[in-house]
Amino acid sequence: MQYFIGIVPPNDYKEKIIGFQNRWPNHWISKAVEPHVTVKAQSGLTSDEEWISIVQEVCRSFQPFDLKVSEPRFFFDTILYLSIESEQLVRMHEQLVHRISPSQELIKKYFELEDFVPHMSIGKTFYGMTKGELLEMARLAKEELAPFPTFRVDFIRIYREIEPQIYKKYVDIPLK
Secondary structure (H helix, E strand, O other): OOEEEEEOOOHHHHHHHHHHHOOOOOOOHHHHOOOOEEEEOOOOOOOOOOHHHHHHHHHHOOOOEEEEEEEEEEEOOOEEEEEEEOHHHHHHHHHHHHHHOOOHHHHHHOOOHHHOOOEEEEEEHHHOOOHHHHHHHHHHHHHHOOOOOEEEEOEEEEEEEEEOOEEEEEEEEEOO
16 A cells, blocks of 8 residues: 655636546546646655654644645656645655655655656646646646636645555544
């Protein structure tokens, strides 16, 4: 069983993204997981769930903060995401990684710490899109997902894998 930690955009923007994603009939990302901003990837989030108390402690040290969604960009040519601007998000990510303390190998595998790029994935070839469709999605996202919002973060969400590659809400943890 795997877990990861994310931030959920406001419902209206989340629904706008899902509707946008679903316009590509072979794209099943919205069945795999709701739109979210990744805070902490799977590394170190073990099935014993002892790390959840660490996440709660870190969240108690953070006041609610603002997060800005911005222009679409690519990881390689296989993942399209909306870029995210938030110093507090980066600080939270770093604290979680340091406190949970996964191996250096896992940190590298999951692009954490110095490789961390705040993002909200909106399209991936892994979920059925072609590279050409991703290019079209990127072009349309600039128009159709704008204006890109800034929103307040007052909780984080832990997601749990319920079947291979399908993640659902497990628990929400409030900030201070």
